[in-house]
Amino acid sequence: MTAPVRIAQLSCGADYSGVQEEINTAARSVNGEIFFPDIALKDIVRDFDKFGLEVRSPDLKLAIARAMALVEGRVDADAVFIATCFRCAEAAIVRNELRRYILEHSKLPVVSYSFTERTTSGTLLTRMEALTTIARRRALLAREVQEGITLGIDSGSSTTKAILMKDNRILGKGWMPTGEVLKSAHGVVDTALAEAGMKLSDVQAIGTTGYGRFLVGKEFKADLVQEELTVNSKGAVYLADRQHGPATVIDIGGMDNKAITVMDGIPGTFTMGGICAGASGRFLEMTAKRLGVDITELGPLAMKGMGNRVPMNSYCIVFGTQSLVNALAAGSTREDVAAAACHSVAEQVFEQQLQEVDIKEPVLMVGGTSLIEGLVHAMGELLKIKVVVPPHSQYIGAVGSALLASGFIKKDGTDAGH
Amino acid sequence: MAKVFIYPATSLILSDMVTRFGHKPLGSAIAIRERVQTPGLESPPLQITPEEPKKGLAWAAVEVPAGVRGRMSLYGPMVEECDAAIIINNADLAFGCMGCARTNELVKFLLRQKEMPRLELEYPKNEAEGVQFVAAIKKFLTEIGGKK
Structure with missing residues (x-):
């Protein structure tokens, strides 16, 4: 098993709102590990003054000092999760400024969230998954060209889409409203295969995304099951040629x-x-x-x-x-x-x-x-x-999945097909 | 013996002084200890569940952030229970620290609303002020019936 992605938590109120365990659970489910950057008391006072944002809540001062420790490399992390109470104006200002500060001064991926006591690990899952994906799969996300024959399936809440690609070209498309998740997935895959004049066994790698990604991924024995935040952004810049x-x-x-x-x-x-x-x-x-x-x-x-x-x-x-x-x-x-x-x-x-x-x-x-x-x-x-x-913008998740899935094609040609 | 709410509620120095004079300090340690020692909860480190912010509705309305209400579920009952209070304003972080400024404002307001003996002091900035600071706390704790 790969080492967990170390996610530094900068927060105020998460433990007192009863959602800390939900945050931990969401991180664990994507092989992430939440930790609180350890800093000395004197660093808090010094860094808070240096940052220059005069907030009054000590937990927010601590979050600021922790962010500076991450940016300055005094504490190692793979990613950052910033969380504060929903409806707190002071915390909202800190949340935004810390997110901006970390992005401008480091390469750490950041996600920020404002929680209520009703926040569940399920709500946080896709965000946490994206955070760990960016930290763990940077090389995969750098892929710019689709190779071989790959299939991307986007099982969304409203519609299900499939895209069949070969050598950086779209050969088949499938689209239908999401009904039964697996039935819809099979429907769009069949349509895409028919348009491309291919069989499922011709496909060398499959990627799934969207709400139904885990279920559909299991059904099609997908090589890549990935949340839609990273997949869609990849698909978007690919199709827009940006x-x-x-x-x-x-x-x-x-x-x-x-x-x-x-x-x-x-x-x-x-x-x-x-x-x-x-x-x-x-x-x-x-x-x-x-x-x-x-x-x-x-x-x-x-x-x-x-x-x-x-x-x-x-x-x-x-x-x-x-x-x-x-x-x-x-x-x-x-x-x-x-x-x-x-x-x-x-x-x-x-x-x-x-x-x-x-x-x-x-x-x-x-x-x-x-x-x-x-x-x-x-x-x-x-x-x-x-x-x-971009062209084919409604298929963005499926295109992104097909593109990234080609990173899983074995170079020695031993793909068994699906 | 009086039940004395200490502010900052995490101050070990204040807690110790109140105990030395024969009173019972009410602060974070007591509230958190009760939660940590309650079996069956799985919400480390403080064992606060989403139920606590709901209990906090007794002191703060629903539009108040969950973190404030969760904290009030710990401090609110102690504010109601206390017979006296010591409030140290602008304390150094090392002396004791309560994380949320809005909760702190509400806790101090509720303490001031109660008709009970209350001592409010600024945190000392030098040794001379420190001596006066300790003397003032000692005098207060004695006057509310503590050990001589």
Whole structure:
């Protein structure tokens, strides 16, 4: 067994909120080991003064001193987990500044999180997995070219996708709404294989990602089972041909949203939101249903409307939908309502998530929702930049999986096939 | 014998002084010891589970961060139980430290609200102040019925 990834925890309140064991469990499940950087009392006072952020909570002062010890190499770590209480303003400032400080002054991957007493290890799992993946698989994530014949399967909460690739080209695609996880996975794989004119036994390596990655990975005996944060960012820069330099990846999913900053194809910092469905693709699905159009028609419809003509005074999916219904009843056009829905989702992601990552151009929007033109337009307006949607953006996770899986092809040609 | 809440609640020096004068100190050590010695909990190191922030709702509303409410589930009952309090303001970290400034503000406020003997002192900055500091604590603990 490989040595655990040593994750330094910088936190305030985790033990008193009753979530420390949840953090430890999440780390253990991905072969990570949480530890608290050990520093002397005199270092706390000195480093806190040197950092210059005048907070009052001693635990936050300690977190600052620990961050400086990591950056200055006085304590060794493979990754950093920053966690503070949700709703604490003082801690939120420290959390953001420490994340920025560590990223600017070291190569350590960082994830930050604000917890409540309801935070579970399951909620933290994907974040922890991404953290350990970046620390452990840096060489794999540096892969820029797909080789051999590989299959990528993205088992998402809303849709399941498969991509079959050969020698850096996409030969087959499969897409369907996620029903029974394994049945959907087999469905998309069969479609992709049929389009490529291949059999599963031709495939040399398989990668899986998304919510159902473990189950689907087991079913297909996958070589690579990896969370969607690293896989999607890899897929995004690959498809957008931006594998070198900085980029920001935004993926508004069916159940949660991801905002990831990337440098040379490797994620630096990321946020994953999933508390409110009003900021998800699900809200747009509901809007499309209420407007009586297919989800694929919502984007073009929104482009013809003006979102600011419709009052949206709630971010909640239930009350937000009610606002749209009220607007229709008051005579608003379907175009304006569609635009308002897109603007609402984009605004929430902008306010709640993009503030926690440092946006670097190009900004790449990926996932199924990136095909909703109105949403991409709304995001571009908020960010005041042109947002790039790479080709095949809805298959981003599957492409990333297929690309990374080719790192598992044996060079001696002894792959048994699947 | 009086039950004396000590602030900072982690101060071993304060705890020791209160004990020497025949009183019972109420601080972090007692609250944490109870939790650590309670069998059946699997939430190291402090054995605080997500239930504690819910208990903390008795002292802080739901919009208050979980860490504050979790801490209040430990300190709140002791604030209610105490007969007297010693509060040292701006103490050195080595003297005793309570991690969250918001919890500290709330604990001190609740102690000040109680009609009971209370001693508030600034942490001494030199030896002369240190002598006065100890003398003031000794006088207070004696006046509330402690050993001479």
